[in-house]
Amino acid sequence: MHASLSVASDPRLPIYRQLSDLLRSRIEQGHWAPGSRIPPESELAEQTGAALGTVRRAIEVLVDDGLLTRQQGRGTFVRKADFSNSLFRFFRMTGEDGALLMPQGRILARRLAPLPAAVAERLSLRPGAEGLCLDRLRLVGDKPALLECIWLEAGRFAALAELPLEDFGDLLYPLYERACGAVVARATELLTVGSAGAVTAERLGIAPGAAVVVVDRLAYGYDGRPMEWRRSWGAADKFAYSIEIR
Amino acid sequence: MHASLSVASDPRLPIYRQLSDLLRSRIEQGHWAPGSRIPPESELAEQTGAALGTVRRAIEVLVDDGLLTRQQGRGTFVRKADFSNSLFRFFRMTGEDGALLMPQGRILARRLAPLPAAVAERLSLRPGAEGLCLDRLRLVGDKPALLECIWLEAGRFAALAELPLEDFGDLLYPLYERACGAVVARATELLTVGSAGAVTAERLGIAPGAAVVVVDRLAYGYDGRPMEWRRSWGAADKFAYSIEIR
């Protein structure tokens, strides 16, 4: 095929696959910024020498992967991940009256310290590398809902080490983007159940030893590399998660 | 379009949508049995008057929905749902050495009784309708792992009321199919965390009041109607579930 297709993609793969790999790499390398519009299908077809239907199929792959979204009449856009409610999806986050409430975030503590070995491994960093650790409380309607322990690479997130704690705001990921140019594309989570230690229980306002749901999250950037590790604790009696299986 | 398309499908919808609705209804009405092969795309195209590409797209919808699977060179098949491990996906089901173990099933009790109101509602049956209730223990390596309470419509599953308890085997869904001709297509599950009552704790071999994960499942047949409701309890310390979010 054309030159623009042969950029380090296995030529035995179907063209639409090679094309989607090409587009994916452009997105991951920041060639097209998150939220921005990519060129129209017709233009991509012309540039790559593929038929329009083939370009459409390549885009379809990335839409299914959650990297792009299409909007009829407007264009195709690099998707900005929206994690504003993702952790709270597992928990009931309504007030007394059942209304949805916007969770607040409050940084309890911040410190620079070597990354624990397990965290360093998950972040693909060398053990003992300098890390930035945040203790954070999330509240729904002024009541503690989640306690979070967050680890970041100190160098990349140096700006957060200086920022006044009051300026962190309720959402961290937009802050990462504003202050450090780090954009979260996706994340994996592991849910388990444990029991609250004394400190955790006190901060969450529950009885020591009470059951808590523990969510370990590893967040990745558009380059596919891990960026943030966090562990969250929430009262188990507030936990609910529904799923469809087939 | 052609007559075969206009079978009660909104004509304003795209043809591929109407077609997938048509195929879906045929599957749900048992026109093509689970596991069997549907006619080749070329034949469907000819019969319906649609282009091959349009038929392919309609099939694609159902493949994405999990109703069909394609096999290159062989054909397209009505998918048989395989729930053999679905409940255990949330739990660690390995032995001491980490090897995967086949869970066993043991019926503890069986009785005919009016469906509880909440169960009847979920099964879309009238309150007080006769139900068949099974108490079941699932074991991994001879150790209790899950306790289940299962409700079925008594009429449809009459064969199970007579069957010796030893003949139920380790998996219920294949039994439903063999004995009652009822095939499960999909299910929804709701996970919450609770604490074990005296009886539950004793049967699971855990301390009374210990945290348990509760899974409520509603299983549907190919006709889209609910068929079985079950609630399962498992020790929370064995619970683990991972998910990818974006």
Add this chain to the structure above:
DNA sequence: GAGTGGTCTAGACCACCGC
């Protein structure tokens, strides 16, 4: 080799968006 799904093309027209 016959039959099936998988890929690809070239071109047409429609539906929606924003100016």
Add this chain to the structure above:
DNA sequence: CGGTGGTCTAGACCACTCT
């Protein structure tokens, strides 16, 4: 109105499975 994605067609050729 022009530009975008959404649908649809008709046909070609490839890759795999089974016999």
